[in-house]
Amino acid sequence: MQNEDKLIEGCCKGDRMMQQELYQRFSKRMLVICMRYSKATEDAEDILQEAFIKVFQNINKFRKDSSLGYWIKRIVINTALNYQRGKLYLFPMVDIQDVNHNVEKETVLDRFHFNELLEMVQALPVGCQVIFNLYAIEGYPHKEIAKQLNISEGTSKSQYARAKKLLQQMVEQSEKVNYEKFQ
């Protein structure tokens, strides 16, 4: 197991073994990220492949101002966004006042495997899916999301609200189904 410095050095020189080791170290986590931004595993793998090629081609530019994993994650997310950019069908801008501000029910996700949660996220509309991932999972503010996707901040908020509502419904539906099965 090589340390990160040696991995970076080897990848900069084009050492295929070092590149493969770096891929094996980060590919599993990055695939989950890709799957959150895509509809199918095949699409996720395409995104992952393209992302790692970018990683190896640009690793000599890595300045160690952040961790290597975070740097790779940003490349993966950007690649996923570019991949989805043509497929982003955003809902028309919705005035935030029209969003149903239901009292948030307490969300319990402990009983769900992440694969189930992943399916719920993949079931979201494309726009909602992207904004949900960027806001709720990655932690980007709406302002930055809007700038990155070239949309308004209001659209970002409304899309996220929609995604949140849909996910709550899916969770409740799943809990109900499980309860019925249990019964």
Next chain:
Amino acid sequence: MKSSNKSKMGDFERKWSEAFEGAEATPSDELWTGIHAKLANAEAVTYKKRMVYYRWAAAVALLLLIGLSTYTFVKTDQNEIANQNIVDRGPNPESSPVSADNTGSQDDKLQATEDSQMADQRSSIDDQNAGNIDADGQSNADQNIANHQPIDQKIVMEEGDDLSSDNTDSTTDRPLASSGQSDDEISTEHNSKTVGPEVFEEVQDQKALAQAQTAQAPSEVGEQAGATNAGATNNDNSAVPLQNDQKPLAAVKSIVKPQEDLAESEAKIASAAESTWIALARSSAEVDAVAVKPQLEHIYLVPVVNVYQPIQKQQAPKLWAGLSFAPGSFDPNYRQQAAETQLVAAAAPNAQSSFIVKEDSNPGLSVAMGMDVGMNLGRRWKVTSGLQYFNSSVDANTNAVAEASNTPVYNSFSSYDLSAAGRGINSGRYIFAPDTDLQSTFEFLSVPVEAGYVVIDRKVQVVLNAGVGTNIFIKNNIQDKQNNLADVTITPGAGAPFKTVYFNGLMGAEVLYGIGDQFNISLKPQYRTALNDFTKSNSEFSSRPSAFGVSLGVQYNIK
């Protein structure tokens, strides 16, 4: 999750974020295959673009190599031409052509004078020297010498012998002074002097040499002012003084003679006008330097120094150390100072009166080995040093060899040891011999200092290097390939014609291939040329060696 937004996150967002934290999914095996294929394609495209550059670089390197080889070959030919002289083998010295390659009209005049003198001497001493036997039994040879060229028979001396104590008449004693000097000058210069390496130095005195050159033959081995007919002896073995109408024989520059006081000898020469003698001194153990200071060229080799380069790393400066081995070629690039070297030969019965030394040399093989250390300065630069041992040999051919004083001429080629410390050449005498193949081997230590620039920094590194190397002369060994002659060893010293230290300019390239993280294999072609003369300023020949070699080394990265 970005920290800037973390505080605004609700319970919903936090739980979803935590649900995916650390989640992993295994990609299919074909994914890496696809990545590998795309990377290979991208590298192939890049390599194709670089191929143009590589081809041009290879063409330039090939042209450079051809140019250097041609230059080295041409220089070698020029050295051979400069060193080769016409050997006069005619029985009649008057009719013997003497070619002065590089001498001026003054030498031609002197040569003509010598011829007439030699003819006179020959006729006058033939009868006188018949039947003379010297104390050490060299009479026959000496007589033969006397018959043809009377100088040598009187010069045989032991180390430390007073000039007057040899088996000749005192009148034959010859101080190591330039011929052509007046007796007073000779006495003044050599009175009470002891002979030894300082005499060798003395011989090399510019004034004496200049006088010798103006008054004597163009090429010489040694010279001595004398008042007697060179080599001629009376029936009682006393030297035959020059008659008033006699002229001295062709002068030759003197070889270093043994230590002794010359005052007495000079006194005996006082009546002489001019004469020249070959000063073939003694037999002794080892001498330091080649006493054949006169234009007799020696084959002195400068070993090839090859230096090996370290690994280049991208990170902060790192150290490395390595071992290397380098075969190559070496060319001493000899150049004779004077036109020719003429020796009065102690020849066989049918030998000629004189002959001109002919020597030539060819570039030979050099082998170097040593250790290197280096440091990377940033990503592109590196410096290297180390310590190298060099062993270089050159094939040579000569027709002049020296014989120990106590060995009859032509009985055998006995040991002629030139390595006696501090005493220079003072043994034996030079004789004309059939072409003798010699091998001259030089040994050096070298300390190179080089700077390198990394042109390509990938799995294979390509580095361009340039620098300066300090060569420390260890010794030079001259061997007869036919084993007829004993070896001659020259070591650094006051009597050596070589400098103890000289400098080389280094230039070359290096290819490094990494094996793991710790080791690199290095392949390094390098050319080096002397920045200053390898020979001393007072030597009568010059040498500016050059060499080319390819080294193979292993380097260890010290982190």
